[in-house]
Amino acid sequence: MNSLLRTGEVAQKFGLSTQTLYFYERIGLIPPPQRSPSGYRLFGDRDVARLGFILRVKALGLSLDEIREILALYDGKSLTCQVIQDRLQQKVQELDQKIQQLQGLRNELAPLVEQCQTYLSQSSPSGECSALQDITGVVNGNGSPQDASMK
Amino acid sequence: MNSLLRTGEVAQKFGLSTQTLYFYERIGLIPPPQRSPSGYRLFGDRDVARLGFILRVKALGLSLDEIREILALYDGKSLTCQVIQDRLQQKVQELDQKIQQLQGLRNELAPLVEQCQTYLSQSSPSGECSALQDITGVVNGNGSPQDASMK
């Protein structure tokens, strides 16, 4: 019922290295498991479940620090729905922000690619790159984010 | 015409620290500039333009490694429009992929927040969190990405 797994078995079960498990224990993400008489770690069902939770939430994009924070609340039994919701909502907002940034970047990059395309289709394919010149042009024109000293 | 700037002046012009300039030189992103008789770095117009290019492209989201790669092509005079286009297009694809992933994550997280919301509005606000139980439920059900050994 309460099967005990050794480090290597747990690692294999989750596709981790044993070193990663030691690491998680070292940083306090998982509690030190039970030991065999000879000192081998023995992970019980609760340990395995907790590790599963960690990996699941990690895959959702939370950092190990954030996960540790949630688990600390959980261990302290003060893990209210409100707290969880706050964390999740904050994370969703962060994701939205990140997505916005990347899309902005993407939309800045895409026209340069097209510019290359039209240039390639209308002249010799080994010449100067107009897209690059656009970029360097911008640089020479108003290069720096903060250009305080222009003599 | 070909004004020579010292490290601090270049740094100020671009809003960088002098240390960052040393760093860029150390990692081969910018070539070692001319020196004064006493050993001070003197950056010419070409150096400044190159640095501007670097910062511009960096702001577009390319890593210093990718920029170095492009500049190496440029230095070798084999910087064709085709090459630039390939790099940029690859970057756009990477961005698209990243955006997809983040949106997937977001869409997985958002319903959990809502679940918290409905739970909070219909019962005592200090109880167990159903969203968390959903997560742990998933964990105990099919926890690991690669679950090869199930006895």
Added chain:
DNA sequence: CTTGACCTTGTACCAAGGTACAGGGTGTAG
């Protein structure tokens, strides 16, 4: 001549999330 602002080099350090290795102990099969 000294002070102060600037420049130089080398080195160590930061986050985050691990990976790698050295040097030893354990457990089981032949």
Added chain:
DNA sequence: CTACACCCTGTACCTTGGTACAAGGTCAAG
């Protein structure tokens, strides 16, 4: 009894993009 696979601890190292510090050299002003 000896391989060999596995486990342990401790420590150092990796990536990326820098920042911080120490110890010293240079240059112009007063």
